[in-house]
Amino acid sequence: MQQPRVLVTGASSGLGSHLVKYFEGKGHSVFSHLGKSHFDFSDVENIGVFIDEARKFSPNVLINNAAITCPSKELKDYNAEEITRMISVNLTVPILLVHGLFDQLDHVININSMVGLEVKPKRTLYSATKWGLRGFSQSFQEENERIHMLDVFPTNIKTVPEKQNAMDVEFVISKIYDAYLKKEKRLVLDGRK
Secondary structure, eight states, X not given: OOOOEEEESSOSSHHHHHHHHHHHHTTOEEEOSSSSSOOOTTOGGGHHHHHHHHHHHOOSEEEEOOOOOOOOOOGGGOOHHHHHHHHIIXXXXXXXXXXXXXXXXXXXXXXXXXXXXXXOXXXXXXXXXXXXXXXXXXXXXXXXXXXXXXXXXXXXXEOSTTOOSOEEHHHHHHHXXXXXXXXXXXXXXXXXX
């Protein structure tokens, strides 16, 4: 049986780069960029270019990992461009990728956040995008049985050695991979003590 072909977004650093290495280590073919270090997902007008390139790879697994992380500031401190950019990268792009690759996909893994389940101050905009991603994923699963959706809700992950109070990245990725193999719908990884 042919190994799945995996598309990972946000693979130039952090969790994404670790996901690429892990899935490749398991024998999967992985597509993660356009021959550059990264693709600017804040430019939604050009997402069609990325989808066209990705379609040539024929991915059947999509890992929506690219995101603008929470800067921990109040909504009043954002400008309109920052608001639009975070919504584009964290919510619009994952939806466009599922839509654009619909006929090729069998499995979608959405890397969400614990903030997609909890309400916290200074996380209003980030939370809106993550709750939106959760709503999209769960609703899409109800209308479509062919593509399996896995939502991952982690807390802080130690993607670089200097990160404190964070879960081991290899532990997190192994849990994601196991949940993917078991076709689970939700994986909550709360590393808080």
